[in-house]
Amino acid sequence: MRAVVISEYGVLPEIREVAEPAVADGSVVLKVEATGLCRSDWHGWMGHDSDIVLPHVPGHELAGTIAAVGAGVSGWAVGDRVTTPFICACGACEQCLEGNQQVCPNQLQPGFNYWGSFAEYVAVPYAAVNLVRLPDDMDFATAAGLGCRFATSFRAVHQVGQVVAGERVAVFGCGGVGLSAVMIATALGAEVIAIDTNPEALHLAREYGAAHTIHASADTVAQIHDLGGAHVTIDALGSNDVVQQALQALRPRGRHVQIGLLPQGVQLDVGRLIGQELTWLGSHGMPAHAYPEMLALVATGNLNPQHLITRTIPLEQTPAALAALTNGTPAGVTIITP
Template sequence: MRAVVVEQYGVLPVVQEVPRPEPADGSVVLKVEATGLCRSDWHGWMGHDSDIVLPHVPGHELAGTIAAVGSGVHGWQVGERVTTPFICACGACEQCREGNQQVCPNQLQPGFNYWGSFAEYVAVPYAEVNLVRLPDDLDFATAAGLGCRFATSFRAIHQVGKVVAGENVVVFGCGGVGLSAVMIAAALGARVIAVDTNPDALKLAREYGASDTLQASSTTVQEIRDLGGAHVTMDALGSNDIVQQALLSLRPRGRHLQVGLLPSGVQLDVGRLIGQELQWLGSHGMPAHAYPEMLTLVATGNLKPADLITRTITLEQTPAALAALTNGTPAGVTVIKP
């Protein structure tokens, strides 16, 4: 099969012919119909993830058709249209038994723990726990984005942050995760304030439901305070500077959602967290069993993840697009069709 192969961190990968994966016990192999290009893939390419072993194939947001079914997998057939969370949980540990597959200690992530979906085929371990059937009218490109950015934002905003109508929600960073969060928070009735350095991203944020947009600057915190302050803030990019601005923007007893990765760490004013009774909430993906609520809202038109897709590229165009993330995250979502 053809796949994008990383042979050295930070060095432009190339498309190569590599062996197609075989289905292990409990797993399936998917023909990749669409896969998203995410900033997490860039972090992996840069060497920020210790689980990656070179040579490596990135890619963790995916949708496709089942091409082969391993032994011990029941209820799934070749040809079915599916997606999967980027966190493939074991289904047997304490966290999984409690329904918290997104923090499974035995989890495997395509594109990180093993070869991912920047390829024509990809394996999905623990298939019975992690596969999600797709509605017939949901296209593969839209479904691919659900596995990481959209589902991550849905759980962060709705299930972890518990955003309700009338709250001020400030989203820092309007890439795929941030724009998804804007759309979801607006659909819940929140007043959304979007912050980014990219005017094109802010334009999209307004289209997806932001009431206010702010060009990131040294006055961002004061501008947010002038708008009433934030009940909820979300760092959708991953930056120590953003974290500081987010925490300073919160009203007393506000909630901060950390979704963006922080490979260089972060400094926290614990005194402010205590004195203002602020909450720091981490959110990491969403388990397969939680997808039905999100898919229902997509089916009814309350959420429109298809609108987030701004670019579709080929496998051959992927290495350059991955490298371009070094200069910043483009507006909207980029989908790869192998």
């Protein structure tokens, strides 16, 4: 099969012919119909993830059709249209048995722990707990974006942040995760403030429901407080500076949800956390069993993840698109069709 192969961190990947993944017991192999280009893939390419072993194939948000079914997998057949969370949980540990597959200590992640979906085929381990059947009327490009950015934002906004109608939500960073959060919080009835340095991203945020947009600057916190302060802040980027601004922008007893990765760590103003009774919440993906609520809202038109897609590219353009993320994340979501 053809795949995007990283041989050296930070060096442009190549399209190569490599062996197709074997189907193991309890797993399936998918023919990749669509896969998303995410900033997490860039972090992996730059060497920020210790799980990656070179040579490596990135890609972790995907949708496709089942090409092979391993022994012990029931209820799934070749040709089924599916997606999967980027966290493939084991299904047997204490956290999984409690329904918390997104923090499974035995999790495997395509594109990080093993070769991912920037290829014509990809394996999905622990298929029984990680496959999500797609509605017949959902196209693969839309479904690919659900596995990481949109599902991650849905859980962060709705299930972890517990945003409700009438609250003011400030979303820092309007890439794929941030724009998803804007759309989801708006659908829940929140008054959304979108913050970014990219005018095009802010334009999309307004299209997806943001009531206010702020060009990020030293005055960002003051501008948010001029609007009444935020009940909930979301760091969809991953930045120490953003974390500090997000905490300062909160109203008393406000909630901060951290989605963006912080590879360099972060320092918190614990005194402010205590004195204002603020809550710091981490959110990491969403398990397969939680998808039905999100899919139902997509089916009714309350959520429209397909609108987030701004570019579709073939596999051949993927290495250059991945490298271009060094200069910033383009507005919207890029989908790759292998």
